[in-house]
Amino acid sequence: MMTTTQRTVQTTIQKSNAAGLGRILSAGTLWAWAGMSALLTFGGVVGCDSEPNGGLGPGAGDMPDAGAPDGAPAATHGCSDIFAAGVFPTFDITVSDADWAMMLEEHGARAGGGAADPAEETWRPAVFRYGTEEFPNASIRLKGSAWAWDKSKMHFVVAFHRAQPDDRFRGLRQIELDATPYDPSFLRNRLALSYLRDLGLPASCANSARININGVYYGLFTSIEAVDEQFVSRNFPDATGGDLWMHGWKPANLATARLDRRDQLFATVDVDGLDALADLDQAIAEWAAEAVIPQGDGYWGLGASYYLYDHPSRGFLFIPYNLAASFDWQPSNADPVMWTGSWAVGPTAQYLAVMADPGWRAKYVAAVEAATAAYDVMELRRRVDEWSAQISAAVVDDPRKPFSMDAHLQTVKRLRGFLMTRAAFLNSWAACMASGGKDGDNDGYPFCRDCDDGNQAAHPGATESCETPMIDDNCNGRRNEGCVEPPPLTISPLVQW
Numbered sequence: 001m002m003t004t005t006q007r008t009v010q011t012t013i014q015k016s017n018a019a020g021l022g023r024i025l026s027a028g029t030l031w032a033w034a035g036m037s038a039l040l041t042f043g044g045v046v047g048c049d050s051e052p053n054g055g056l057g058p059g060a061g062d063m064p065d066a067g068a069p070d071g072a073p074a075a076t077h078g079c080s081d082i083f084a085a086g087v088f089p090t091f092d093i094t095v096s097d098a099d100w101a102m103m104l105e106e107h108g109a110r111a112g113g114g115a116a117d118p119a120e121e122t123w124r125p126a127v128f129r130y131g132t133e134e135f136p137n138a139s140i141r142l143k144g145s146a147w148a149w150d151k152s153k154m155h156f157v158v159a160f161h162r163a164q165p166d167d168r169f170r171g172l173r174q175i176e177l178d179a180t181p182y183d184p185s186f187l188r189n190r191l192a193l194s195y196l197r198d199l200g201l202p203a204s205c206a207n208s209a210r211i212n213i214n215g216v217y218y219g220l221f222t223s224i225e226a227v228d229e230q231f232v233s234r235n236f237p238d239a240t241g242g243d244l245w246m247h248g249w250k251p252a253n254l255a256t257a258r259l260d261r262r263d264q265l266f267a268t269v270d271v272d273g274l275d276a277l278a279d280l281d282q283a284i285a286e287w288a289a290e291a292v293i294p295q296g297d298g299y300w301g302l303g304a305s306y307y308l309y310d311h312p313s314r315g316f317l318f319i320p321y322n323l324a325a326s327f328d329w330q331p332s333n334a335d336p337v338m339w340t341g342s343w344a345v346g347p348t349a350q351y352l353a354v355m356a357d358p359g360w361r362a363k364y365v366a367a368v369e370a371a372t373a374a375y376d377v378m379e380l381r382r383r384v385d386e387w388s389a390q391i392s393a394a395v396v397d398d399p400r401k402p403f404s405m406d407a408h409l410q411t412v413k414r415l416r417g418f419l420m421t422r423a424a425f426l427n428s429w430a431a432c433m434a435s436g437g438k439d440g441d442n443d444g445y446p447f448c449r450d451c452d453d454g455n456q457a458a459h460p461g462a463t464e465s466c467e468t469p470m471i472d473d474n475c476n477g478r479r480n481e482g483c484v485e486p487p488p489l490t491i492s493p494l495v496q497w
């Protein structure tokens, strides 16, 4: 049983970590976050400037079959067939008037920044239909954080197993339905997850789906495989007995409830210790893939949205999550090692420890290059073209999209152009790492080894100063470290970061 203080802290951290694009962390939240571990000092890497992305415009991809339940293309990576790329399902969900009214009230309170606790997960009964398949005992709840919501469109999780534990829909226990307002393309999450699965990483299956609520078209969503026991079974069929931790700290599936191991991970800042607790080769492969995309809300660079799976024999593995802030939401010259969001504390102490180790850093750079080689611009563009054509009519008809159709089309175009721009930058970055590159500020460090190549005073080995605004002068991943004392640590040891 959590105390009130523990619950408040958990809620604060969930707000900070969950899908919080556009979020602005208060100074107090930042201190709470940073102060949760003596390992983290205040600050972060100064982000690179964004640059415009050339757009070539969506192509005229073939319109795929709009998704009959039968005869549909096969899914890959062991995904449920409901997530096949060529399938575009319509899910009909029925909720009682009373439950719907309560969901609207809850959403209104959350989206208005009100008092409702986003950590509350109130499940309500629902009937779920797909074609002739009917689940009279399904459940539905609101998904996500109020930080990421607008007032027009709710996000949902649908569960099939809550009334009857063995019930599954096409092999699934749960589906997450996400339509974040900061992704007018409706495609970033889906595209990023497809890239990550192709790399062999444990990543959710996903496609797009229309949702009808009580017989009326509610809107277009990304339909995503939940990171739950079924996800573990698909990705680790011979090792299902580990714990899942949402955002690294929130129990998602306590098979063994090893809080001590989770806490130990976030208290460890030496690479040998980390390699003993986690599968560091898997970790750097996952971080590198996030860096290449780039994923602007993940573990890489931020320690924000992700899951940990405490694999019974391999130790902690990193699982990507919440990828709607990927690709063109970030600058195309985001540095694969040093980037962090300007709103964030910075990379985690564990990430920085790995990057500070020459051997592991070299392995990470090699992993970035491998992930770059798999960043197949033509194939990713083909998916953008095919999927944007697939969902186009559903975007037009979506009565709750908080942006115009023109904004949707422009974002698809920008995403398409970004893929080429990002690939070009990554190739120049790899060349720079291999044999040096442009030194924009003449501080002796080429752009790939300089945390701010527009500031001659900031470079590895520089003296950290206590200026305002705060700058990471010495390129160690922390702004103004050692300059100010954090407030006393008064939070529960339950939450470690």
Ligand SMILES: [Ca+2]
Residues within 6 Å of the ligand: 439, 440, 441, 442, 443, 444, 445, 446, 447, 450, 452, 453, 454
């Ligand atoms: Ca430089």
Ligand SMILES: [Ca+2]
Residues within 6 Å of the ligand: 441, 443, 445, 450, 451, 452, 453, 454, 455, 456, 457, 458, 459
């Ligand atoms: Ca510099």
Ligand SMILES: [Ca+2]
Residues within 6 Å of the ligand: 464, 471, 472, 473, 474, 475, 476, 477, 478, 479, 480, 481
């Ligand atoms: Ca610094």
